[in-house]
Structure formats: C-alpha cells, structure tokens
Amino acid sequence: MKETKLQWADSLRALTTIAVIILHVTAPLLTSMESLTDWWIGNIIESLVRFSVPVFFMLTGALLFDKEYSISIFLKKRFFRVVIPFIFWSIPYILFSLTLKVMHKEHLDYFQVFTFIIDQFKNGSSYHLWFVYTLLGIYLFTPIISKWIRSSTNKEILYFLIIWLITVLFTYPILSIFETKVDLSYFNGFLGYTILGYYLRKVNFESTRKKDSIAIFLFFPGLIITIAGTYFLFILKGEKDELYYSYLTFNVLMCAIGVYLYVKDKYVKNQFILKFLNLINRFSYGIYLVHVLILIFLTKAGITCFFIHPLIGIPATTILCLTFSVLIIYIVNKLPYGKYISG
Template sequence: MHETKLQWADSLRALATVSVIILHVTAPLLTSMESLSNWWIGNIIQSSVRFSVPIFFMLTGSLLFDKEYAIDVFLKKRFFKVVLPFLFWSIPYILFSLVIKIMHKEHLDFFQVFMFTIDQFKNGSSYHLWFVYTLLGIYIFTPIISKWIKNSTNKEVLYFLSIWLITILYTYPIFSIFSTKLDLSHFTGFLGYAILGYYLRKISFENSTKKNLIAFILFFTGLLITIVGTFFLYKIKGKMDELYYEYLTFNVLMCSMGIYLYIKDKNIKSIFFLNFLNLINKFSYGIYLVHVLVLAFLTKAGITCFFIHPLIGIPVTSLLCLTISTLLIYIINKLPYGKYISG
C-alpha cells in the first residue's frame, strides 16, 4: 500500500483514469444531432470530467518536482516505466488501423505499410496517445526544472503561474485581441499544470472547511462556464465547437484546481473503496493506454452510450470498459516480464 500521506494522490489518479474513460464513452453524444436532450446529457457529463487529463499533469508535478535527479538515471527509469508500455500498446492500434484499411479494400504494399507504421509511431497511433507525447516532453525537462523549482520561492513560482494564466486567457477570442508580439511561449502548455500541481501540494489552508469551499467554488464556476459556453457556441455556430472543452482554458483550469484541492490531503476510510482505488491507481497508465482499443471492440459489439438510454448506456459502457481494461493489464502484468509492457 502507498504511504498514507500520498493516498490523496492515488485517489486523484484513479478518479482521473475513470473520468477519461467516461469522457471518451460520452463523446459520440456531442456529434449526434438526433436528440437535443442527448446532446445536453453529453455536454453536462463531458464538462464534468474535463479535469481528467489536467489532473494527470498536475500529479506529475506534485510527485516529481520536489526531488533532484541525475539525468541519466531519471530518463532510464522513465523509459522502462513509460516508453516501453507506450511502444508496446501502439502496435495493436497500428494493426487495428491497417485492418480497417484492408477492409476498405485499400491496396498497401510493403513500403506503404512500413511508412504508415513509422508515421503512426511518430505522430500517434490513436487519438488519446497525444497525452504520452506531451508527458514525455515534460519528463525530458523534469531533471532541469526540478532543480529550479526546488530552489525557488513561492513568489517566483507564482510569477511563472501568473504569466502562464495570461497565455491561457489568450485561448478565448475575447481576450486574444489583447495579445501582442511579446513572446510568452516559454510559459505556455501543459508544463504549467505540472508546476501548478507542485505549487498546490505545497500550500496549506487554515482549515479543511475553507479549502473545501474554495474547491467547490472553483469547480462549479468552471463547470457552469464550460456547460453554458459550449451551449452558446453550439447555438451561434449551429455545430459543435469544443473551445470550452480545451484543457488549456481558464474554465477547465478552475475545475481541475477544484478537484485537486478538494481531494488533496483526504484519506479514504472504507477498505473496499480504498482497495478499488488502489487497484485502478496501480494500473492507471496501462488502463489509459488500452481503454480506447477496448472501446473500439465494445463499439463493434454494439455496446456504446447509445445501446440504451445514455443515462444508463454511459455508466454501463464505462464500467465495462474499465473492467475489461483493468483485467487485461492485470493479466499481462502477471506474465513473465509483463510489468515492462503492461503500463
């Protein structure tokens, strides 16, 4: 079992893992224009779980940035822990794509298959694997930035986060008119979430009631902006616009901070629930890598958010996907050398 003081981090990782599955299960509702009520269900649920990916990045900063590393040791450890499972699970996604091409009667010679495979490894063999490429970019920078952040004052960290926040506000068209030629690219991107996670772990509150109140205000304000903003864009443009779903937006940032702060330092008392969270947490990376493949097979079997009313279809499909994904990773992890590829 993990250290008690880090139980909240395990809970966050497990919650983010489950939430990202719900996010992908719900996505088809937003492109189906047959039912406005279904669209609203999709919009509300999607908006509620957009914190999932930012939480992963925030945990990275929380748990890694307060240590110093020898570059070769750190990168070697990350290679075996992150890169090998990623390379392994990229293969079935590539094969799946090739099978679809063959089923559509595309003629592919050996050179075309080879170049397609190289391109898939280079750019991502599935839509969700962008996260791994971004995470690896942060990992490459970690031995450097961890030294900076450990020797920085809270004021200096806040200085970085303040400028990062400005770059996030530029995401909205209403604020982009204030952008200038001033180069703020060094402060942009998901690295900000990692630094934010580190900063939020270090700060303390006078009492848990105050912390929880701030967390609730942040989450529900961000959630309301996401839901309403997405609806208004839908009405104005007559089609789905995912601006307010973007992870690097202020509304999603608010939701992510709210979830992080609420769960931070909380310990689970229920043994059953704790065991469940520990199981998901232990295999979270592998579950993330494989779950889209599992969803593809569930879709082929007719099990999606549409197979019954979405309010039932979403939890059933999500639970099935989570269960099968966890079981797959668990079995592979038990095989000889399986821990190196299971994730």
C-alpha cells in the same frame, strides 16, 4: 491497509483515470444531432469530467518535481517506464488501422506499410495518445526544471504561474485581441499544470474547510462556464465547438484546481473503496493506454452510450470498459517481463 502520506494523490489518479473513460464514452453524444436531450446529457457529463487530463499533469508535477534525479537515473526509472508500454500498446492500434485499410481494399506495398507504421509511431496511432507525447516532452524537461522548482521560493513559482495564466486567458478569442508580440511561449502549454500541481501540493491552508470552500468556489463556476459556453457556441454554429472543452482554458483550469484541492489531503477510510482505488491507481497508465482499444471492440459489439438511454448507457459502457481494461493489464502484468509493458 496502511495509509500513506500521499494516499490522496493515488486516489485522485484513480478518479481521473475513470473520468477519462467517461469522457471518451460520452463524446459521441455531442456529435449526434438526433436528440437535443441526449446532447445536453453529453454536454453536462463531458463538462463534469474535463478536469481529468489537467489533473493528471498536476499530479505529475506534484509527485516528480520534489525528487532529485540524475539524468541517467531519471531516464531509466521514469522516462523509459513511460516509453516502453507506449510503444507496445501502440502496436494493436496500428494493426487495427492496417486491418481497416485491408478491409476497405486499399492496396499497400511493403514500403507503404512501413511508412504507415513509422507515421503512426511519429504522430500517434490513436486519438488519446497525444497525452503520452505531451507527457514525454515534459519528462525530458523534468531533470532540468525540477532543480529550478526546488530551489525557488513560492513567490518565484507564483510569478511563473501568473504569466502562464495570462497565456491560458489568451485561448479565448475575445481576449486574444490583447495579445502582443511579446513571446510568452516559454510559459505556455501543459507544463504550467505540472508546476501548478507542485505549487498547490506545497500550499498550506488555514483549515480543510477553507481549502474545500475554495475548491467548490472554483469548480462550480468553471463547470457552468464550460456547459453554458459550449451550448452557446453550439447554437451559434449549429455544430460542436470544443473551445470551452479545451484543457488550456480558464474554465477547465478552474474545474481542475477545484477537484485537485478538494481531494488533496483527504483519505479514504472504507477498505473496499480504498482497495478498488489502489487497483485503478496501480494500473492507471496501462488502463489509459488500452481503454480506447476496448471501446473499439465494445462499439463493434454494439455497446456504446447509445445502446440504451445514455444515463444508463454511459455508466454501463464505462464499467465494462474499465473492467476489461483492468483485467487485460492485470493479466499482462503477471506475465514474464509483463511489468515492463503493462504500464
């Protein structure tokens, strides 16, 4: 299979898709108080894959901001390609929630059903769909900000990123005391990750060795801070606290940059692995949309990270979820007009 210039970006998207599934499979371990060993397994694995969502946003910026679109073309080619699958795959989650209400003998008249459906579309029919709402907001801004980015120097982009980094540091309560009334809301949020992804794609390092060294230097300290910080908050509060899991914290940012830089400009030679990664990359958005629905049914069947020892249960459940997700999206994609809803 012929290598493309940005094959590394496709492979990275595939890896982050798998990492998101691992994250959601592992999450129940951190709310279970039955075994401290299980909790530690959950904490370590969860911390290892927190890079996933930030890297998704970084890839969005890296691949979108370099291109020039008219607003109409962008909305047609990009925005609605995200919206239509999102609307379609929101429906099963809404139907599932309505089914639960019926099973719990909640009486709903037609108006209540209608308002419930509208509310679900408005606020999200599943916990993982917050990502799509955030992505859509960034997409709406893309035709505007991409022009600024393409016409900016590296120093000007770095200027934005430094101020964005300050807003990230304020996420920690111990540092938030230094926050002033200066309004930095124009710099905060996940938009920073998209600009960072674009910036890091353009940066040329002296050598691959130097790039990889920087990646490792950032990833492992970030990982240790995430693991240790979550543990200390757990001991302090006696329950799960997700401060150090937040995607907009410096420790997760370090991990995300580390993974992004390490994979950047690396190309997979093994054809079997390459085909596998290309398959996941091709259907990554659809897999993201449908995988929680698969996890729901796997849970109903008793297949979770708990069905056997977590060190086996997590990879086994992840593989099953990924397999069924790919299969469903692949089949939908083959249906008439299926490419418009498969994601």
